[in-house]
Amino acid sequence: MNKRLLKDLLYEQVARIGKAASSPKRLEILELLAQGEKTVESLASELSADIKLTSAHLRVLKEARLVTFRREGKYIIYQLAGSDVAGLWVSLRQVAEEHLLELKMALGQMVADPAKLSAVSRDVLLEQAKRGEVCVIDVRPLNEYETAHLPFARSMPVAEIERRLAELPSDLEIVAYCRGPFCLLSDEAVALLAAKGYRVRKILDGVSEWQAAGLPVEHLES
Amino acid sequence: MNKRLLKDLLYEQVARIGKAASSPKRLEILELLAQGEKTVESLASELSADIKLTSAHLRVLKEARLVTFRREGKYIIYQLAGSDVAGLWVSLRQVAEEHLLELKMALGQMVADPAKLSAVSRDVLLEQAKRGEVCVIDVRPLNEYETAHLPFARSMPVAEIERRLAELPSDLEIVAYCRGPFCLLSDEAVALLAAKGYRVRKILDGVSEWQAAGLPVEHLES
């Protein structure tokens, strides 16, 4: 019976993907790349890992065909092999959130001030943003915003907020988002803006979560 | 900066899920359990692995909270921890199919006679089945059919087809399905029925794929 051999082959291929997704650092890389293409150097600094280690992990991801790369001058730029890879990251995280109590609890304690979490659903938020009833800000670095962002969102990287306060409406509720539930950028933004007296909340979604839920995102035409 | 520590903790939890999904045998177990609950013994025989090894893999899945179990007399019965786990299996497989050429090609050569692959879309098939224009048969074992099956499908386990030919209409096209793209049961059924002169095709979808596509499935009320 060589049906066994065939099946072993098939499942082994899928396991290649699973293996690539079995290391915390590699998952973090996938989430970062889901925000947009990045150089090895910038990935390493976001990971708090040295370049050699980052490169080793990228090699594994490359061999599993989850990422592709291109050279640009001295730098090598990595990107996800497809948007389905970002979707895979989202479903892995969702399964983990659903079934691993440790994660559920850690996440629950993560949001600095739970009262600052937006209570409205995605659809309602989208409607409110469309009608200009709230001001949605994307607090990630600009190039991530340019790659893809939520509809009606404006870019306001957390590092620039203090300098650009004048651009924010003081009469509207501000809704901040960042890379996803594991990202702390929007917490920083909320703390900062709340201290300045703004009405501000955050949502947990990032662009990948929004897209995985079937909602539209905007790209910059280039 | 202990943001690093927190992040390490979060990604490590998700990596637990990835690790559990990094072994071919464990993936095969997940796919089998997606069809319905199973004893260790029946899993082992489907895997062509001995019980001890199967049990060791089940332990890993259990520790990742992807499966749960209960005792029933002498037997221990495992099941998926939730339908999202079946969804995760489907997205892993889809990413692998999309990006791993080896898998794409192996799958392409797998279907014994590609002409026997149904060409119609899921929605069209559903409509045809609803109107009784085709006869959809579920060739998996009966208990898997009972757990969940495609709408309008009747159970016709491949082991019983020969004995139950009389139940099949000779004037309608027959469409067979089984556990999914990696499962060979429907190929067997197609070969068998084609030899008897039936007009018969197969689809690659199993119940999990059907459900992941957002289409309805039927459960037996119990």
Next chain:
DNA sequence: CAGTCATTCTTATGATCGTTAGAATGTCAG
């Protein structure tokens, strides 16, 4: 209660993985 069966726990062994350090590659600036 002894025997049997299904399953897990324990332990051991070789293989693989994560990580680090040092050498090598490829590219740009002068």
Next chain:
DNA sequence: CTGACATTCTAACGATCATAAGAATGACTG
């Protein structure tokens, strides 16, 4: 061509994993 820089390749270490064999558990059978 030389030096500087980003990145990968190679080699090596300890840690973890897959698998197998033997002892232990838990539950039904008589």
